[in-house]
Amino acid sequence: MSSALNALKIRRKKNVKKGIQFCLMVCGASGTGRTTFVNTLCGKQVLEGKDADDAANAHLEEGVRIKPVTVDIAELELDDEGTRISLTIVDTPGFGDQIDNEARHVDLAYKQQRFGEIVGYLERQYDDILAEESRIKRNPRFRDNRVHVLLYFITPTGHGLRELDIELMKRLSPRVNVIPVIGKADSLTPAELAESKKLIMEDIEHYRIPVYNFPYDIEEDDEDTVEENAELRGLMPFAIVGSEDFVEIDDRKVRARQYPWGVVEVENPRHSDFLAIRSALLHSHLADLKEITHDFLYENYRTEKLSKSVDGASQSGHDSSMNPEDLASQSVRLKEEQLRREEEKLREIEIKVQREIAEKRQELLARESQLREIEARMQREQQSQGNVNEAANGEA
Numbered sequence: 001m002s003s004a005l006n007a008l009k010i011r012r013k014k015n016v017k018k019g020i021q022f023c024l025m026v027c028g029a030s031g032t033g034r035t036t037f038v039n040t041l042c043g044k045q046v047l048e049g050k051d052a053d054d055a056a057n058a059h060l061e062e063g064v065r066i067k068p069v070t071v072d073i074a075e076l077e078l079d080d081e082g083t084r085i086s087l088t089i090v091d092t093p094g095f096g097d098q099i100d101n102e103a104r105h106v107d108l109a110y111k112q113q114r115f116g117e118i119v120g121y122l123e124r125q126y127d128d129i130l131a132e133e134s135r136i137k138r139n140p141r142f143r144d145n146r147v148h149v150l151l152y153f154i155t156p157t158g159h160g161l162r163e164l165d166i167e168l169m170k171r172l173s174p175r176v177n178v179i180p181v182i183g184k185a186d187s188l189t190p191a192e193l194a195e196s197k198k199l200i201m202e203d204i205e206h207y208r209i210p211v212y213n214f215p216y217d218i219e220e221d222d223e224d225t226v227e228e229n230a231e232l233r234g235l236m237p238f239a240i241v242g243s244e245d246f247v248e249i250d251d252r253k254v255r256a257r258q259y260p261w262g263v264v265e266v267e268n269p270r271h272s273d274f275l276a277i278r279s280a281l282l283h284s285h286l287a288d289l290k291e292i293t294h295d296f297l298y299e300n301y302r303t304e305k306l307s308k309s310v311d312g313a314s315q316s317g318h319d320s321s322m323n324p325e326d327l328a329s330q331s332v333r334l335k336e337e338q339l340r341r342e343e344e345k346l347r348e349i350e351i352k353v354q355r356e357i358a359e360k361r362q363e364l365l366a367r368e369s370q371l372r373e374i375e376a377r378m379q380r381e382q383q384s385q386g387n388v389n390e391a392a393n394g395e396a
């Protein structure tokens, strides 16, 4: 008992040491500043630049190219208590511009492959949990690698979404919390940026892309939450500026991009939404993103997967954008269905066993009567033999 308690305490301690686990994926076209953003967010070089990642991984099979990297960002002191976060970053291969230009005919296969890799990665993490959950003996070293949020980097074109963005975001959002961001936002003027943000949000609404939009309920949530979430929603898509360099401003070294005409400060809210997205991801909305991943996105995937295995074709094509109530009732229905099937199976077994018992009893009865018959015959034979002997004796 006490050793179990100790083990529990040690585990707790380890968890505190390791910090809260959180997993972020970045995705988008090549050169939109994903790597730079990740390194800016973590305050250190977590991901290597283009040359290293492309050359080294070019020969690997697809799927293997998506590799998570875990970094401890305890030193960032994200709130008063100094929360430690064990942050896992998943970078995805950037897609090139050939998609927009001449290569339209090779597009489809290329796109399917790229999209498949990313969606496949997300689903594999769910599969791993699903398998772990159904083990009798849990693997103590199992690591939950589900992705809690995906930052989708939109190219700073000044326009709305491209066809590719729409398609990919639509495919990703049933599996992960997607937050749209504009990469290298300093390449747009403030007016262009504002216009582009507006167009992108119109596209997201028009194409009904279920991005993570900092959900709130005016009646249920407290005033601060409503205000904070509305503010964050208003910033979408977040304007990202990242930099590996520091510039000295008023005796302070700040992360910034130095241009001949001036300095763009990463953490200046007038220059970028970096601080807002960082604090939403690592502080205010971390728990919500994890909860939605577990309670809704994973649950949704699980239901789909189980319903497929319960009765193949009839369930497979259902809409993954169902609302939570529908999903919950679907999940209950599925469980009932499974129970019913199991009961039916049990009943069948029972009937079979009873039939077998009845057959055996019949057989026994038949054997008994056979035995009785044999006995009677033997008796008769003995008797007639006795009679013959008596007669013979009489004659003699």
Ligand SMILES: Nc1nc2c(ncn2[C@@H]2O[C@H](COP(=O)(O)OP(=O)(O)OP(=O)(O)O)[C@@H](O)[C@H]2O)c(=O)[nH]1
Residues within 6 Å of the ligand: 029, 030, 031, 032, 033, 034, 035, 036, 037, 049, 050, 093, 094, 095, 183, 184, 185, 186, 187, 240, 241, 242, 243, 257
């Ligand atoms: N203007 C501007 N340039 C940026 C910003 N972030 C990165 N860059 C530059 O854009 C180029 C590409 O940046 P990366 O961070 O490597 O972009 P990526 O999306 O990881 O690119 P790939 O991995 O090659 O697909 C580099 O030259 C960066 O210095 C930014 O916020 N603003």
Ligand SMILES: [Mg+2]
Residues within 6 Å of the ligand: 034, 035, 036, 049, 050, 091
């Ligand atoms: Mg990169």
